[in-house]
Amino acid sequence: MDLKSQIDQNCIPKHVAVIMDGNGRWASKQGLKRVLGHQKGVESVRQTVEAAAEIGVKALTLYAFSTENWKRPQYEVDTLMTLLVKSLKNELETLQKNNIRLQAIGRLEQLPKKARKQLLEVIDQTKDNDHMILTLALNYGAKEEIVNAVKCISKKIVNNELKAEEIDEKVINNHLYTFTLPVVDFLIRTSGEKRISNFLLWQIAYAELYFTDVLWPDFRKKDFYEAILNYQSRERRFGKTSEQIESSSK
Numbered sequence: 001m002d003l004k005s006q007i008d009q010n011c012i013p014k015h016v017a018v019i020m021d022g023n024g025r026w027a028s029k030q031g032l033k034r035v036l037g038h039q040k041g042v043e044s045v046r047q048t049v050e051a052a053a054e055i056g057v058k059a060l061t062l063y064a065f066s067t068e069n070w071k072r073p074q075y076e077v078d079t080l081m082t083l084l085v086k087s088l089k090n091e092l093e094t095l096q097k098n099n100i101r102l103q104a105i106g107r108l109e110q111l112p113k114k115a116r117k118q119l120l121e122v123i124d125q126t127k128d129n130d131h132m133i134l135t136l137a138l139n140y141g142a143k144e145e146i147v148n149a150v151k152c153i154s155k156k157i158v159n160n161e162l163k164a165e166e167i168d169e170k171v172i173n174n175h176l177y178t179f180t181l182p183v184v185d186f187l188i189r190t191s192g193e194k195r196i197s198n199f200l201l202w203q204i205a206y207a208e209l210y211f212t213d214v215l216w217p218d219f220r221k222k223d224f225y226e227a228i229l230n231y232q233s234r235e236r237r238f239g240k241t242s243e244q245i246e247s248s249s250k
């Protein structure tokens, strides 16, 4: 039986987040320039987006560029930004065909003008799609996101729009870039690294974590399904006991 047909339709994670890692190593391994790894990774993005939409994931968030990635060689940063513009243009068709809405999180105003313009165009062109929401994390850093939330909340307090006592988890959540999204159920990181690298710190509080050695340019639909099957084999307890979970599912 193929992997996809083994997936339990009643237990699909609502929100899947992916740290797409290993492009550089994929290229170096075959004596190619790092940027060719990024180019190759575009096909993996397409496969992952389609696989997620096909099984009914409601929200897919992809880490495409971190606030720390500006520290890379200028040539690599420029290539990544050019690739972003090109891919957004090329993938619009896939998004429309699969009824997927695009959005982006991060400090988008610091992206090169061309990239921002193309991004806003595709966001606008897909705004009525409602099968799945695809979020690109671009110039995204979870710590920056939290700093930004604290600033917004503080301003509201100063302006008497909010009282300090009223701050709760909901208020904080509503001031994060991801405020419209459900919490992350499942986080995948490729390439064998086992770290979070400043991605969605608040949102992954109770996410199931999955690390695979597959390098991002090699990641295909079957790898996504394999990850989902692994997710479905786990028991999410949220602090309760196994017995409690079992009796409530009966």
Ligand code: IPE
Residues within 6 Å of the ligand: 020, 021, 022, 023, 024, 025, 026, 064, 065, 069, 080, 191, 216
């Ligand atoms: C992920 O692949 C892509 C980005 C971070 C933009 P890397 O470029 O980090 O690949 P490795 O980790 O160097 O192999």
Ligand code: IPE
Residues within 6 Å of the ligand: 019, 020, 021, 022, 063, 064, 065, 066, 069, 193, 195, 197
């Ligand atoms: C994380 O990957 C960022 C993205 C995938 C966009 P990195 O390759 O930048 O992470 P570190 O620096 O190895 O932790």
Ligand code: MG
Residues within 6 Å of the ligand: 021, 022, 023
């Ligand atoms: Mg990396």
